[in-house]
Amino acid sequence: MTENRPWLASYPAGVPAEVDVDEYPSIVSVLQSAIEKYRDRPAFSSLGKTITYAEVDVLSARFAAYLLGELKLKRGDRVAIMLPNCLQYPIALFGVLRAGLTVVNVNPMYTARELAHQLEDSGTVAILVMDNFAHTVQETLHETPLKYVITTALGDCLDFAKRTAVNFVVRYVKKMVPDYDIPHALRFNEVIEAGESLAFSDADVDIEPEDIAFLQYTGGTTGVAKGAMLTHRNLVANMQQAAAWIGTNVRYGEETIITALPLYHIFALTANGLVFMKFGGLNHMITNPRDMPGFVKELQKTKFTAITGVNTLFNGLLHTPGFEKVDFSRLHMTLGGGMAVQRAVAERWKQVTGCTLVEAYGLTETSPAACINPMDLPEYNGAIGLPIPSTDACLKDDDGNLSGPGEIGELCIKGPQVMRGYWNRPDETAKVMDAEGWLHTGDMARMDERGFFYIVDRKKDMILVSGFNVYPNEVEDVIAMMPQVLEVAAVGVPDERSGEAVKVVIVAKDPSLTAEQVIAHARENLTGYKLPRYVEFRKELPKTNVGKILRRELRQPAVA
Structure with missing residues (x-):
């Protein structure tokens, strides 16, 4: 078998x-x-409030009861959740799933254009959104199939005094809630209250293993955002695989994991939200990890045992004053994924915390875990790890032939965690799933004699900014909307903070066009992490003899 x-x-x-x-x-x-x-164990905590597993049970059942009893949603209907990390998220997440419906996770920072695409493509009928982002939903109402909008304020799940204070500060002091007007919008707390008087029993809801639990949007390895169909079986498989891998290193019912990555991201959703639920762990949610000093203060108050994150998050913490004073005595697990972990960051993390930063690898399409390094690794090894239980991996060349030992090929994954395909896009599914059931990841890799895999390069031109996929085509389409632009190409360039940053190279039609104008236009149409960090103007773009832009040359600085 080991052959x-x-x-x-x-x-x-x-x-x-x-x-x-x-x-x-x-x-x-x-x-x-x-x-x-x-x-009776604590399950989730946020902004100073903790709820137990019993409370998650009661509150999510009420949310499910309302969706089915009052809104009359039908099995398989899509419900979007557009929230940062807060207590409303797990309540809604498990409520939607218990009702036999499908979760569509939405990045709260999306522009109206990005949100409209996702809601329309998925056929989403209901959305739960935080007040701060409701104006974006309002802008999309006329072009999406949304029937129901449920709104909530950040502090809505907190005790009365804290709720009043948090909601006042967010709305009136920090002015973080733009005006919006959504007729017939429902309020989250009223929905939970109304759900109390509605009958609900899990036994009455028929959920099959092959039912779609999540339409998790990703550009995949190509183009426009597509919904990866992740079934209940896919997610259960990945929970079982990850739990078997890290479970030997876990104390059941005693873990506290720091959840700073947003739960709408597949990495945090599965690793923190679902796997640690299986362990009876406490998810300590960080609502705004970009506020690094605030994040460090939160860590100083928490006796945490585990943390997941991307390279930029760990790097940010290491460069924040006070982090070195955090109590790391109980920390025994640090898992990095979503983007390549840099050796310098991993070595510094071990030095400061005493805990090895263990790298893992996965994709939205694999629910997400595919490879993880051993948890007892004494130090960072530069590999993405070993394929986890019940998972096969191989390397293939462009003709689909297996690459030999030590050779570089495209990493392909097969296992029960691999998605069913892309929602309503059989053509896109066929591009990444071959006839033998292998998922082609678009990542070029090699395997050593012990079975450890190492990522060498990406086959596609996708840009990875702080663990989020940015697709050059989308950025180019937005910049090309400007009448002053003749040609544009987007590429990823190395960046200390985010791993990669977006650079656009423009051939201008109007010589007066400035980088500031380009970025201002992009900001109106693209989420923050997709914005160009660098804008370069050239007289022409390098191309092949058939007119294909040579992106690799654009990653180099312009020749003077």
Whole structure:
């Protein structure tokens, strides 16, 4: 068996080659099991308020009851959640899933254009949105299938005094809530209250393993954002795989994990929100991790045992005064993913915290975990790790032939966590899933003799900014909307803070066009992480003889 899977010989003690992906028929059954075992344990905390597993049970059941009983949503209907990390998120998430509906996670920072595409493409009928971002939803109402909008304020799940204070500061002091007017919008707390008097039982909701739990939007390895169809079985499989991998290093019912990455991102959703739920852990949610001094203060008050993040997050913490004074005595697990971990950051993290930064690898299309390094790694090793249990990996050349040992090829993944395909896009699905069931990741990699995989380069031109995918085509389309632009190409360039940053190279039609004008236009149409950090003007773009732009040359500084 290890001939085709040399990585099995490198597995840590106690980690099985295969896991039982059919032990739980749905995410809801994993939740029920956790509630049964850990009822009185804290489950989620945010802004000073903690709720137990029993409270998650009660509140999410009320939300589910309202969706089914009052809004009359039907099995498989799509419900969007447009929230930062706050207590409303897990309540709504599990409520939607318990109702047999599909979650569409939405980045709250989306522009109206980006949001409209996602809502229309998915056929979303209801959305829960924080007041701060409701004006964006308002702008899309006329062009999307939305029937119901539920709004909430940041402090709505806090105790009365704290709720009043937080909501006042957000709206009137920091002025973070632009005016909006959405007729017939419902309020989250009123929905929860109304759900109390409506009958709901999990036993009455039929959820099959192949039902779609999430339409998780990603550009995948090509173009426009597409909804990866992640079934209950996909997510349960990944929870079982990740739990088997890190479970030997975990104290059930005693873990506190710092959740700074947004739960709408697949990495935090599965690793923190779902896997640590299975462990009976406490998710300590950070609402605004960009406020690094505030984040560090929060860490100083928390006896945490685990943290997940992307390279930029760890790097930011290491450069924030006071971080070195945090109590790391209980920290035994740091998991990095979403983008490449830099050696300098990993080594500094170990030096300051005493805990190895363990790199993992995955994609939205793999729910997301595909490879993880051993958790007992003494130090950073530069690899993305070993394929996790019940997962196969191989390297293929452009003709689909297997690459030999030490050779570079496109990393391909097969396993129960691989998506069903892209929502309503069989053509796009066919581009990444081959006839043998292998998912082509678009990442070029090599494997060493022990079965560790190393990413070498990306096959596609996708740009990875702080763990978020940016697709050059989308940025180019937006910049090309400007009448002063003749030609434009977007590329990723190395950046200390975010791993990569977006650079646009423009051939201007109007010589008076400035970089500031370009960025201002982009800001109206693109989320923050997609904005060009660098704007360069050239007389022409380098191209092949058939007119294809040579992006690789654009990554180099212009020749004087």
